[in-house]
Amino acid sequence: MDEITTLPSEAILDLQRTVQRKLGRCMLQLQQYELLLKAIVAHSELSGTTERLQAVRDDRVACAHKKTLGALVGMLTESYLKPPNSSDEPQQAEDEPSDRVWFSVRYQMELPEERYAETKIALKELVNLRNELVHHFLQRFNLWCLDGCIAAEMYLDESYETIDGHYLTLSQWAKSMDDARRLMVSFMQTQEYRDLVIHGIVPGGTIHWPSSGIVACLREAEINLAQAGWTPLFDSIHWITKTYPEHTPKRYGCGSWRHVIHESQQFEVRKQSQSDNGPTVVWYRSRQSGALKEHD
8 A cells, every 4th residue: 555645534534434334244244144154053963872962062062163154154055055865864973882872963954956056156255255354355445545435335335235145044044943943842852752762662663672771771670680790580670660660561562571682682591490390580681792692
């Protein structure tokens, strides 16, 4: 910039203040947009075991907080926004335990192919606009002359309309995600959801035995009642009936506790007669890798 030898006129000072105010308005709206975008990116997907969901959520929020606008826009267009027939399903991490309930929820908005492409271009232009306002505004406009101030003011008016339009669109996407979240919360209050997450009963009656509630009860009974590594089934049934009366074989489509153990394939069984004519005692323990299912 050439050296300033004279003070600007009062008219130019007034225009400079107007430019400053309008630039500030653009920057504030951009920050509002960025905050909302961080919330959408952070909460659009959640995966993990039930015990780690809160920690996973906190990690995603912290990660989004550190991202630039350009990075956030990339995450939005690659995860939340999707063209038709996109098949990007969340995968369970290899280090996640296979005998635990693994929960995954993802919110996405599908756009027609043409609109999806247009949206990606428009969002890239928004990032470029933000960078122009932050890094190059004073280089682009000479605010020490009347024409430069007028041009800057017109540019800022157009920029604000662009930013505000993006913010309104993003607000609609956020509302759609909130509506979907409310529907999910409503489902989580149903018995079907409780059966799925707490009891391992999939809608339709299929049992996910490793994560089922009744298997968890049998394992907890092991901890309390095991003798030399084996647990008497009769004592375990008595303990579970008293401690967790809602977990019964019938609830899991079985006719007996022996049936549960057989169907679950999670335990070894040992039968032992107390005497020649005495009753047979059934013992069980959590199956070890490669162990036989039943011992006499």
